Amino acid sequence: MPKKAFITGITGQDGAYLTHLLLSKGYEVHGLMRRTSQFNVARLMELCGGTAFEDKLFLHYGDSTDSLNITTLVEDIRPDEIFNLAAQSHVKVSFEMPVYTCDVDALGTLRILEAVRQAHLTDKTHVYQASTSELFGKVHEIPQSESTPFHPRSPYGVAKLFAYWMTVNYRESYGMFASNGILFNHESPFRGETFVTRKITMAAARILNGLQERLELGNMDAKRDWGHARDFVEAMWLILQHDEPGDFIIATGEQHSVREFVTLAFEYAGVSIRWEGEGVNEVGIARVPVYSPNRENASVSRFKPETGFGNTPMEERVVVSVNPEFFRPAEVETLLGNPAKSRQLLGWEAKTSFPQLVQEMMDYDLRKIPIL
Numbered sequence: 001m002p003k004k005a006f007i008t009g010i011t012g013q014d015g016a017y018l019t020h021l022l023l024s025k026g027y028e029v030h031g032l033m034r035r036t037s038q039f040n041v042a043r044l045m046e047l048c049g050g051t052a053f054e055d056k057l058f059l060h061y062g063d064s065t066d067s068l069n070i071t072t073l074v075e076d077i078r079p080d081e082i083f084n085l086a087a088q089s090h091v092k093v094s095f096e097m098p099v100y101t102c103d104v105d106a107l108g109t110l111r112i113l114e115a116v117r118q119a120h121l122t123d124k125t126h127v128y129q130a131s132t133s134e135l136f137g138k139v140h141e142i143p144q145s146e147s148t149p150f151h152p153r154s155p156y157g158v159a160k161l162f163a164y165w166m167t168v169n170y171r172e173s174y175g176m177f178a179s180n181g182i183l184f185n186h187e188s189p190f191r192g193e194t195f196v197t198r199k200i201t202m203a204a205a206r207i208l209n210g211l212q213e214r215l216e217l218g219n220m221d222a223k224r225d226w227g228h229a230r231d232f233v234e235a236m237w238l239i240l241q242h243d244e245p246g247d248f249i250i251a252t253g254e255q256h257s258v259r260e261f262v263t264l265a266f267e268y269a270g271v272s273i274r275w276e277g278e279g280v281n282e283v284g285i286a287r288v289p290v291y292s293p294n295r296e297n298a299s300v301s302r303f304k305p306e307t308g309f310g311n312t313p314m315e316e317r318v319v320v321s322v323n324p325e326f327f328r329p330a331e332v333e334t335l336l337g338n339p340a341k342s343r344q345l346l347g348w349e350a351k352t353s354f355p356q357l358v359q360e361m362m363d364y365d366l367r368k369i370p371i372l
């Protein structure tokens with residue numbers, strides 16, 4: 001019998017990569033999908049499309065805020081493994097929608113754990129909780145490990161703290177195999193478009209083709225430990241295969257600033273950014289194609305890494321500036337994970353380097369922008 005997995009948040013970045021991984025391992029995969037006016041399966045189609053998996057992937061309408069729906073699905077599916085990835089996952093948005101964020105991210109996790117208990121599956125079902133480096137927030141030590149005290153800095157972080165401890169509590173109270181993966185930032189071409197890395201690579205692709213004037217960002221000094229989602233979902237799976245449940249840091253052990261990410265994205269096309277000014281007056285200046293949004297300038301050709309800019313008219317201008325609109329009421333300035341425990345106990349290590357990650361995202365976004 002193939003193992004059965006139930007993934008909440010299957011339509012998101014990690015959900016799509018995890019589905020691909022589990023299908024390739026022969027799992028029967030069930031996913032929780034929100035009912036919206038649009039069929040939100042673009043990532044799943046792109047990563048897992050094709051007929052090969054047709055009888056192995058089942059999508060169920062539902063919502064993490066709906067207890068009855070979650071309980072019924074868990075009872076019906078009786079999964080061997082649950083990956084609870086569903087979340088309002090945007091930190092800045094959580095300041096604007098704190099109550100909703102807590103309903104989904106905090107109580108949503110409790111609904112999953114309690115559904116397993118109500119369905120008498122505590123001895124059978126392994127539960128993975130998508131915990132986060134945002135738990136460390138205003139960090140108490142560098143790098144952060146499993147024993148670093150938590151200090152969340154947003155409604156998102158606080159909601160995830162509740163979910164973290166509920167997972168520990170169900171493990172300790174009912175002997176459930178319930179584990180937290182404390183994942184540091186992980187990105188990919190399938191990252192949501194308002195997270196900073198994808199915002200940067202999409203904007204860089206447009207600027208390099210004369211389709212966008214400039215990129216506006218918030219705190220460019222923020223540092224993150226950025227890995228690739230494809231590598232990180234392997235860790236999620238390994239966590240549920242381990243002999244014992246537990247809590248694991250998943251990180252690369254290397255950090256970079258937002259500014260470094262921008263610099264590398266443009267360097268992909270051989271374009272150097274000159275940084276001038278400080279604070280809200282900081283700008284990035286570069287020699288790039290003339291801004292030509294309506295394609296009036298017929299001589300603008302599509303940028304390709306192999307051919308470069310050809311005879312495209314170029315100009316030096318500001319391509320990056322700061323807009324305080326993107327600042328957060330409380331910022332997480334620096335995150336750096338120590339993945340020693342997962343390396344030792346799970347044999348997991350990040351495979352994709354920071355430059356490889358930026359390059360893959362740039363490749364994808366340059367291919368995706370409209371053909372000129």
Ligand code: NAP
Pocket residue numbers: 008009010011012013014015032033034040062063064065084085086087088089090104130131132133182183184185186187192
């Ligand atoms: P994502 O792309 O934002 O995906 C979130 C998923 O949750 C989507 O499938 C979304 O559905 C679903 N969702 C949101 N609200 C829901 C609700 N009320 N009911 C049911 N489903 C709902 O996030 P991700 O980057 O894949 O991250 C996956 C999980 O890991 C999240 O819990 C996130 O907080 C956590 N995490 C992420 C990172 C990271 O760097 N990516 C790091 C640490 C932890 P729609 O498609 O309908 O919106």
Ligand code: G4F
Pocket residue numbers: 089090091092131132133134183184185186194195196197199216217218219220222223224258326327328331332333335
């Ligand atoms: O890409 P971000 O929005 O990711 P953030 O806040 O680190 O959260 C992500 O990673 C967490 C793991 O640590 C997850 F739990 C969470 O679900 C999410 O996936 O912002 C990264 C940094 C921040 O310091 C932010 O202030 O980039 C800074 N930033 C600067 N300008 C910006 C921008 N962030 C966004 N989204 N947009 C900007 O224009």
